[in-house]
Amino acid sequence: MRTSKSRGKIAHRRSFYTGESFRWLMDHARLRGDARLPAATGDQAWLESEIFRRITNSGWWLAHPLGIASVQIERDNSLTIHLDGCFRAVDTAYPFSLHVVHELLPHLGVDGEFWGVPGLRVNTVNGRDLVVSLVDSPAKVTLCSVPAAELQGIPRNRWKHQIADLETMLNHDGLPHFWNSPTRTAAERDFAVQAPLTSACRRELAWLGSALLRRAALLHTASTAYNTKNLLKGDTWHIEFFTRHGVPVDHDRLLKRLCDPALGLPIRVIDSSCACNLSKEHGTLCTFNLAGEGTERPALRLAFSHHRYGDEELRMKLADVGASENWLDRVLPKQPAPQPEAA
Template identity: 40%
Template sequence: MSSYALDNLLPYADPGVQVDGAFGLRVAAVQNTDLHLTRVNSDSRLIIRGIPGTRWQHELSARWQELDEGGNPPLWREPVLSSFEREDQVKHPRVRNGERELAWLGSGLLRRIALFHKSSSAYSTRSWITGGEWIFELDTRRDVPLDHDTLLARLMDPVWGLSLRISDSHCTCHNPPLPDRYMRQCTYDLVHTEGKPGGLQIRFRHGRAIYGRNVREDLERVGADSAWLDRVLPQRLADDSSEAFE
């Protein structure tokens, strides 16, 4: 996972084409299993904490060598925006402007990232960006009650939340039961209360465990909090029944 993170986050140039990775992202420091990231012209820090045994320096050196040998200059040590990044801004204004338009949402979500495991019943959270919309997909196992109202209320809290309102929704919680092989989904679209561009869609999925029977064991192995695991992946069915997994 540490290698995967670096491959997708750290910027590098494809000369004459574009900059891949997170534009303007820089490595600020490595402290044990913590990778400190920052942005050009910013004092902010994002810390990615690896599991015990993570070797960030080794992964960084290997990634640098791989890119350098492939003719793709790595950019995460540059103190300012590189010439490649400045050229990219000129060549791809729509892409970079779109990223800036979503910055308010990404910044706000990052500062409230704990809500996704503190305020939902999901054991898995994925996200991606399509156009001007940030999509989150949360999976809750069938034998655990689905709770989307708590997360939504906290995201839209007038004091501690973001300036969001629900623009559209489709809830299936009160629909007739579905056969076990089907996944139920409730979808909520949220937009800025004052019309800023960019939106948020959250998909709450309720059904079988999509990662198979050993997902709890895998999470225990990497040090997941036991109280959280007992809430989102209760042990009672893990050993004596496959009903919730098939």
């Protein structure tokens, strides 16, 4: 039997990756001796990967990288995702849950393009929680929406209202939606047939998308980036980190955590290009390609952009959408006031 001190050390390490609270981990999680993070498989991994792919590709201003404050791995190995309350696009703030509803719920667009996650269904809506599942599968994910900051005049996150608004809009345009269908629809089956390579790549890399989602907190606890973008392109996940000039990139710290044999991923760096020692007058870019076990084909590409953009106005925008002062002091420290010129 493990001592409380030993379990506490394991809980602290795991929280660095997931953002799970120390108390919840101590009370509910199975803290094994090797401290490994439970992995999702099969439909559960694919559902998590698709959610990660679709809701984190915006590049908007958010309180946390990719709009995810933390995740919680439940005892049944399903996942709860704690989302940011809002995002800022240009000069307007919106509830982040609005973006999530439009990105995840399966429907057809005006051009006939399939939108959302094929087979995803709205299971239950309970206050701040939206539970989604897959047709004919026990896989499920709970999306927990933090109330948007009312001080900025942002409407509260209301899953039911936003789902109803999307349904009304689609009905007005005569477009079908599928998130309440008891079976997989023809449009959802046709998507895999019409885009076989795309569908196959997403299935093949589901383990990685799910694993990254389950370690979402790592993107802000072990990174100095103030903005992060995520994209699945072909058969490679691309994640780009934006760091302001004057703030250390510190990509080695993130890579060490990401490749940790216990809590990290079964991946390794296969090639890299580091420009940290070059002149930063015009910005630099460092890139790392990582591959899974037994292959030299890159599954994950990390890019670290280091440049001069990132001023006090940007810091204020991030603070307005809920970014903590401690995080902002680390990634966008306040600039010293200019000194008056000597007489």
